[in-house]
Amino acid sequence: MARIARLSDVLINKIAAGEVVERPASVVKELVENSIDAGSRTVRVALERGGLGRITISDDGQGMSAEDARLSLERHATSKLRELDDLFTLSTKGFRGEALPAIASVSRFTLHTAERESYVGTRITVEGGGEPLVEEAPPRVGTVISVEDLFYNTPARRKFMRRESTELQHAEEAVIRLALAHPDVSFFVEHGGQALFTSPASPTDPRERIAAALGPGVHPHLVAVEERRLGVNVTGYIASPEYTLPNARGIYTFVNRRYIRDRGLNSAIQRAFQEFLAAGRQPVVVLFIDMDPRAVDVNVHPQKLEVRFADAKGVGDAVNAAISRALRAAPWLGPPGGEGGAMEPPRQAAHYAMAVERFLTRAQEATWGAPLPIPGTQDSDAPAPPQANGSLFAPSAPSPLLPGRAPAFGQAQPMLNEAPPPGYFGALRPMGVLGERFHVCEGSGGTLVVLDAHAALERARLMAFHKALQRAEPPVPTLFGATVELAVPVARTLVEGHEALARLGLEVEPFGGTTLALKAVPPALVGADARALLEALARALPPPGSALDVVVLAEPLRVLACHAARHAEGQLSEGKLRALLGELDAADFHPPCIHGTVVVLEVPLLELERRALRPPGTKS
Structure with missing residues (x-):
């Protein structure tokens, strides 16, 4: 008897689901991408129990015929590729033909679709990867897909899901990434019948979409960037150094309108901002890199979150040049100082940031009424919600402030235990050991950093x-x-x-x-x-x-x-x-x-200077 056998389609789809469907946010991402590829102008996302109960995606795209709807649930069946050369000229989000059958294999799946001007639609239901039930249905505009009881038939995967609030935040973040990439499409997200994210199309002013996604406080700080080089166009917006975050979650990079995470691009962004930001602060950046699809390989990550550039250095240089030019030409720098128009040195810039901090603190004292978060009540795996007053995200832990007072600039600790900036640890300079366990280091800009060796x-x-x-x-x-x-x-x-x-x-x-x-x-x-x-x-x-x-x-x-x-x-x-x-x-x-x-601890130079200069007996 042969020891090698072909795997069944059901098992193959469940294996694929392990790579493609990591959590409810993965389902949202894949289905919304399909809606965008179908030419939709409006996409609606409805969630229940953080997406673990139900995910419903409806759009007004071109829809599918009965035959195409059946084929869409077969593995490696796609409308986006025909020949090998098509893989190197992709203009769509999806292309592998794995998402729908993978999702249907680990949920109770329903698809209702119809082609435009069709007199009859198609409804297909699949129970945990079983045989699809295909039936006629009333015609509709576009497609609606419902995914219920995700991972109900793979209890081990279900057990590793986070709290519903955490999964919900990840799902919302998945929509925000796509909304930033496509300001010409309207997006509406609700959870349990309550609206979470509402953003009509804003094709003429992408800043409106950025403000809707990241909070209205960022809008007046946005500055356009642009760099055009042979084969690479970089456009987008950065926020002025007056508007920063305690973590790197405000950095969004897109290649041919596909959201990606790339260490090289993040490093280029950090280098451009290094003279302008105080230690422990991160910029807000939304960048679009458009290039020949043949110069970038998008087929290197199961969830398509990473790419490989033919000329990674050239792309990084273009990003760095685009941001550097915008920063040096921006009005917040004031008139050039010194002989030859030299820029203000970083230490003076840090003192300027301290002045901004004092102003923000005074404003926050008058308006902030919510209590600070209690340690341990926030799930570290969750994307932090947007927050006004110069900070998009909530601090990772409360600072020693008066009850009801907002964390001042430099006091909100970066969420370094979840998303450290590229090169953060390699830049540390060890200085000694405390209590035979904690290593005290000096970070960039004189930041004091304490690490738990264990x-x-x-x-x-x-x-x-x-x-x-x-x-x-x-x-x-x-x-x-x-x-x-x-x-x-x-x-x-x-x-x-x-x-x-x-x-x-x-x-x-x-x-x-x-x-x-x-x-x-x-x-x-x-x-x-x-x-x-x-x-x-x-x-x-x-x-x-x-x-x-x-x-x-x-x-x-x-x-x-x-x-x-x-x-x-x-x-x-x-x-x-x-x-x-x-x-x-x-x-x-x-x-x-x-x-x-x-x-364990990171204290920026600004906070150390504040404590050194604070008169005895005064409070924070």
């Missing part, structure tokens, strides 16, 4: 374990095995979970009674406390028979990372610390760790 090691080790799991590396026998006597339930759980342990790089065998022999562990765990490690893994292992992928093994991976960090803490020399900081710059901060707070 959390930093844990983040780096988690990334390494993720990569090892994806490479399916077999366990490597260790020279110094260990035998551990455990409680009966713990030993039984570990023996039953030997396949999961092998996927994690551990080999455990019965050694008589309730004693187990630990014969192989990942290199980072050689010498770790075997009993504590095995007992923690027994509590984290998935039930026998579970699919052993990254999602199901997420909790055991976190346990491995924590124990590897605990073992390595006392061996962290200055050289190893610098190497660790480089690893953190390359790490993905989205997967949660057991101890996720790497940056």
Whole structure:
């Protein structure tokens, strides 16, 4: 009997769903992109229970015939590609033909569509990837798709969803990205019948759409940027240095109207702003990069969030030049100073920012009435909501202020434990160790930064374990095995979970009674406390028979990372610390760790100067 067999279509679609459908926001993104590709002028998104209960996307696009509607639910069936060369001249959002069948395989899916001027429409229902039920329906304008009970038939994936409020914020952010890219399309988002985001089309003034997406306070600060080079056009808007954020969430970059995350582009933006922003503050940027589709590969990421440029340096230089020119020509700089028209030095600019801060603080004291957030009540995985008074996003933790008082400039801590700016950790200069655990560093601009060595090691080790799991590396026998006597339930759980342990790089065998022999562990765990490690893994292992992928093994991976960090803490020399900081710059901060707070404290230079200059006895 052959050991190799073709996978069923249902299983293939569920595998694809693991890559394409990460959370409700992924469904919203894929379906709204289809609406835009269909020529819609209005897109409506209705959500229930953060998108976990129901997602309904309706549009006024060109719709589909019955035959096209049936084909749209077949894997790799698409209207956007015909030949291989089409892959290199894409002008649409989607192109792989995976989204609809993947979504339908993990939900209760309904599609109702009709072509324009058609006398009959088509309704298709799919239950968890089963056989589609196709029937005639009343004609309608465009298409409406309803996705109910997402992940109901994949409980392991459902278990890893965040709180409903968090998933809702991610879904809203997915719409905002598309709304920024397409100001000529009207967008309306509601949750539980309540409007969340309403933005009519504003094709003549994109600033209206930016203000609708990021808050009205940004509108008067927006300045146009433009740079045209051979093969690359950069347009968009930046906010003046008077309007900044404590994190990098106000940076939106689009390539051929597709939202992307690119370290090179973010680095070019940061370089352009570095002379104008105080330490710990981030700019607001909405940039559109238009270029020949043949000069950029969009088929390098499952969710199409990353691209590969043929000339990455040239694109980065164009972005840097566009922003730099706008900044140097902007009115907030005032007349050139010094001989030869030299610009104001960064330290003087910082004192100017302090003056702006004092003004904002006085204004906020008169108008701010809401209490500050309580630590631990905010989900760190959630995109922060827009906020007025010069800051788009809420602070990651309250500052030591009077009750009801707004956080002043420089006091709101950046959310560095969720989205650190590119190169943040590599730029730190270690200065010493506090309490044999916390590393005190100097950041850019004299910022004081305190790192938790355990959390930093844990983040780096988690990334390494993720990569090892994806490479399916077999366990490597260790020279110094260990035998551990455990409680009966713990030993039984570990023996039953030997396949999961092998996927994690551990080999455990019965050694008589309730004693187990630990014969192989990942290199980072050689010498770790075997009993504590095995007992923690027994509590984290998935039930026998579970699919052993990254999602199901997420909790055991976190346990491995924590124990590897605990073992390595006392061996962290200055050289190893610098190497660790480089690893953190390359790490993905989205997967949660057991101890996720790497940056324990960051105090910008402005705050230190404020405290040094404050007369004795005065309050904040």
